[in-house]
Amino acid sequence: MFSRFSRRTFLKSTAAATVAASLPRLAAAQDKVIRIGFLAPLTGAVAAWGKPGLDGCAIWAERINAAGGIKLADGDYQVEFVSYDNEYDPAKARTGATKLIREDGVSFIMMLGGDTWPGVQPVADKTGMLFSTLLPSDLSPETTTLIAPAEVHPIYNVTGVEWLAENKPDLKTAVMCAQDDALGLPSVATYLAAFEAAGIEMLDDPLLFDPATTDFAPVVTRLIANDPDIVCLDTCYSDYVHPICEQLFQQGYKGQIISCTADFYDQMIAKTSEEFMEGFVFQFPDFDDPALNADTINFADPNGFYAEYNKRHPGQWGAVSWEYASIMDLWKAAAEKAGSADPEAVMAAMKDGGKGDHAFGQADWWGSELFGIDNALVGDWPVVVIEGGKARVKAFKSIPDWYARHGDLLVKHMTAYDQMWNQRS
Amino acid sequence: MLRAGIWILALAAFLALPHGLSFSQQEILVFLVINILLVASYRLLTLTGEWSLGHVVIMGVGAYASALYTKELGIAVPLSMLLGGLTAALVAVVLSFPLFRMKGFYFLIGSFAAGEIIRLLWKRFREPFGGAKGIKGIDPMPDFSVGFYRFDFFEPVSYYYFAGIVVGVCLWVLWRIEKSPVGLTFHAVHWQDKLAEASGVNLRAYRTLAFAIASGFAGISGALLAHYVGTINPNSFDVEVMVFVLTWAIVGGTATFYGPILGCIALTVLNEIVLRELGFEQMRPLIYGAILIASILFLPDGLESLVQKLLRRKAAPAKERVAE
Numbered sequence: 001m002f003s004r005f006s007r008r009t010f011l012k013s014t015a016a017a018t019v020a021a022s023l024p025r026l027a028a029a030q031d032k033v034i035r036i037g038f039l040a041p042l043t044g045a046v047a048a049w050g051k052p053g054l055d056g057c058a059i060w061a062e063r064i065n066a067a068g069g070i071k072l073a074d075g076d077y078q079v080e081f082v083s084y085d086n087e088y089d090p091a092k093a094r095t096g097a098t099k100l101i102r103e104d105g106v107s108f109i110m111m112l113g114g115d116t117w118p119g120v121q122p123v124a125d126k127t128g129m130l131f132s133t134l135l136p137s138d139l140s141p142e143t144t145t146l147i148a149p150a151e152v153h154p155i156y157n158v159t160g161v162e163w164l165a166e167n168k169p170d171l172k173t174a175v176m177c178a179q180d181d182a183l184g185l186p187s188v189a190t191y192l193a194a195f196e197a198a199g200i201e202m203l204d205d206p207l208l209f210d211p212a213t214t215d216f217a218p219v220v221t222r223l224i225a226n227d228p229d230i231v232c233l234d235t236c237y238s239d240y241v242h243p244i245c246e247q248l249f250q251q252g253y254k255g256q257i258i259s260c261t262a263d264f265y266d267q268m269i270a271k272t273s274e275e276f277m278e279g280f281v282f283q284f285p286d287f288d289d290p291a292l293n294a295d296t297i298n299f300a301d302p303n304g305f306y307a308e309y310n311k312r313h314p315g316q317w318g319a320v321s322w323e324y325a326s327i328m329d330l331w332k333a334a335a336e337k338a339g340s341a342d343p344e345a346v347m348a349a350m351k352d353g354g355k356g357d358h359a360f361g362q363a364d365w366w367g368s369e370l371f372g373i374d375n376a377l378v379g380d381w382p383v384v385v386i387e388g389g390k391a392r393v394k395a396f397k398s399i400p401d402w403y404a405r406h407g408d409l410l411v412k413h414m415t416a417y418d419q420m421w422n423q424r425s
Numbered sequence: 426m427l428r429a430g431i432w433i434l435a436l437a438a439f440l441a442l443p444h445g446l447s448f449s450q451q452e453i454l455v456f457l458v459i460n461i462l463l464v465a466s467y468r469l470l471t472l473t474g475e476w477s478l479g480h481v482v483i484m485g486v487g488a489y490a491s492a493l494y495t496k497e498l499g500i501a502v503p504l505s506m507l508l509g510g511l512t513a514a515l516v517a518v519v520l521s522f523p524l525f526r527m528k529g530f531y532f533l534i535g536s537f538a539a540g541e542i543i544r545l546l547w548k549r550f551r552e553p554f555g556g557a558k559g560i561k562g563i564d565p566m567p568d569f570s571v572g573f574y575r576f577d578f579f580e581p582v583s584y585y586y587f588a589g590i591v592v593g594v595c596l597w598v599l600w601r602i603e604k605s606p607v608g609l610t611f612h613a614v615h616w617q618d619k620l621a622e623a624s625g626v627n628l629r630a631y632r633t634l635a636f637a638i639a640s641g642f643a644g645i646s647g648a649l650l651a652h653y654v655g656t657i658n659p660n661s662f663d664v665e666v667m668v669f670v671l672t673w674a675i676v677g678g679t680a681t682f683y684g685p686i687l688g689c690i691a692l693t694v695l696n697e698i699v700l701r702e703l704g705f706e707q708m709r710p711l712i713y714g715a716i717l718i719a720s721i722l723f724l725p726d727g728l729e730s731l732v733q734k735l736l737r738r739k740a741a742p743a744k745e746r747v748a749e
Contacts, residue, residue, distance in 0.1 A: 042706060042707050043706075043707055043709060043710050044665075044710075051707070083706065084701075084706075085701075085706050085707065085709070088660075089660075089661070090654050090656050090657075090658075090661065091456055091650065091653075091654045091661075094452065094654055095449050095452040095453060095456075095697075096449075098448050098449050098452050098581075099447075099448065099449030099452075102448040102449075103447055103448055103449060115558070115559075115658055115660060118559075118561040118562070118654075118655060118656030119654050119655065119656055121561075121655070122565075122579060122655055126579055180548055180556075180557055181548075181557040181558075181660075182557050182558045182658075184557070185556070185557065210545065210548075211660075212541075212663075212664075418551050418556065
């Protein structure tokens with residue numbers, strides 16, 4: 001067998017293989033490509049707020065590319081995502097931003113933000129690159145190239161409390177727990193403002209636990225000691241929400257639970273019971289929800305997106321699965337309007353007129369009072385309730401309307417927790 | 426003559442190295458240089474036989490102190506880095522009072538607890554430590570020019586040269602300490618503690634001295650990190666980072682001065698460059714863990730044992746030639 005494989009055969013087959021291998025590359029080279037950076041935690045404790053977003057972006061890119069790509073002044077472009085796992089570490093985020101901008105030539109970078117943004121900010125300042133964050137607490141007057149176009153965490157949490165007060169007025173007392181970190185604290189301040197605005201009494205100060213906590217039995221015991229009507233889980237990571245709910249179930253709690261997220265709630269139901277989770281209020285819908293087919297919704301084909309996502313990544317749908325993709329919708333519209341992928345031009349087109357098409361409807365560029373800059377896109381936000389083991393959108397409520405009535409309370413509590421933009425060190 | 430040639434070659438390699446790398450690899454190189462000082466300082470502590478789980482937190486003490494000295498007191502960055510190292514050493518001296526009432530496993534757990542206390546203090550006191558979000562906008566090294574070269578410290582190459590010189594000086598000091606009578610006494614404290622004590626050596630004083638010196642240099646590495654990244658928070662110095670330092674030391678070996686440095690370089694290149702470039706970005710923790718287990722199973726004396734074997738092999742024919 002080996003004797004037949006002559007030098008001539010080897011050269012022929014190698015040449016054929018080289019030509020064959022180069023064909024797709026030649027074809028690809030004919031398409032113009034815009035590269036988008038994805039700089040988020042893909043491994044580690046915070047990966048649940050990065051990895052599902054990247055998976056969602058892959059579906060978004062396939063859909064857009066199949067529909068002809070992004071139409072700029074000099075032709076149509078295919079979209080390609082380039083990811084870098086920053087492990088939620090500011091130093092690695094800086095390295096990732098450098099790589100994406102200076103080596104991969106991306107036109108826009110999406111981040112989770114939080115602890116990682118300060119590491120990236122000098123790179124953004126030097127290069128003028130347009131970045132997005134899911135956490136508007138990263139915004140300040142200095143962050144001129146940073147936008148928060150998908151979610152205004154944690155301000156939208158007020159809508160859940162407002163809905164609860166309107167629909168379950170018999171609930172009068174609440175307690176709250178949160179991890180003591182950059183995500184937990186502004187959310188604590190927001191929930192405190194929302195409860196105060198709704199006339200719901202806090203039975204105790206918010207219980208702040210260390211992010212390294214693994215045993216939640218004592219946390220829950222202390223939390224429900226005063227028999228509250230509502231237990232608020234703030235913006236706990238899913239690694240905390242799940243064991244806390246398990247403990248609430250095991251310790252016999254039967255009241256209302258409200259949380260920012262309920263990622264992988266099917267697993268929570270499996271660990272507790274459908275009855276226990278009935279009525280659980282949170283803020284992130286499944287995209288197969290009929291309510292998302294309304295004309296006001298700007299996310300294209302949410303039901304189809306959800307079906308495709310679940311086909312590829314069964315059981316992994318989470319809060320961020322759609323968010324990065326929705327940011328890309330906004331970026332694409334702005335780039336096409338500007339006719340260019342230049343970060344400055346896209347930013348100007350995006351903010352033109354002070355309004356933008358948010359996934360859940362038209363929204364305003366807002367935030368100077370809370371963040372020192374109008375770079376957060378704020379409008380309606382859904383209130384989601386688990387009913388019969390399935391998350392359902394119960395209402396879309398306006399964040400600006402709530403803020404117009406109770407903004408002073410939010411500022412008061414944010415100030416008390418040193419979360420205003422001018423208080424951050 | 427040969428030695429001078431080697432030094433000139435090493436200097437040329439030091440100067441040329443970043444220019445053969447991509448931008449992101451230059452960034453990784455900066456962090457690698459800083460981590461080399463961290464792991465080399467850790468080895469000094471292990472000379473006395475004690476393994477700490479608080480070394481990364483001590484690095485953080487240097488980082489926080491240096492950041493605060495520049496932010497709050499307006500002290501120049503290079504001076505604040507030195508003061509950051511001194512502060513870390515002082516904190517280590519204070520911690521040594523309870524910690525060196527323990528030995529071995531108990532010291533290990535005690536050092537972890539002490540480190541966690543410090544991290545919780547950073548979180549608890551938003552003023553001045555910034556709480557969970559930490560400190561942002563830390564002053565960078567001020568740019569300057571030396572005629573033929575302009576140091577722009579936003580650029581990784583400039584910071585690599587600066588950090589490389591600082592780390593080089595620190596490594597030289599650590600080397601000199603280890604080879605001095607004090608360093609030999611550290612070894613005696615580890616391997617012959619009863620005999621050393623009988624000879625009049627104050628074991629606790631020497632353990633404290635090793636802890637303070639190691640912490641001082643770890644503090645300088647923290648300060649180098651803080652003024653480059655521009656932000657620090659309690660999570661930057663958590664036990665997960667400490668596990669990395671331990672693996673560098675274990676995989677590299679701690680019998681020689683270069684062992685942990687070898688481990689740090691090999692594992693950083695593997696984790697941050699090779700696995701990312703090969704497209705295994707999200708599988709890195711899995712592969713990294715597998716390599717760690719494999720290296721412990723098949724290379725129990727660390728990477729340094731490979732170097733030693735190589736050196737012995739080279740030395741053997743030379744001896745034979747001399748014998749002939």
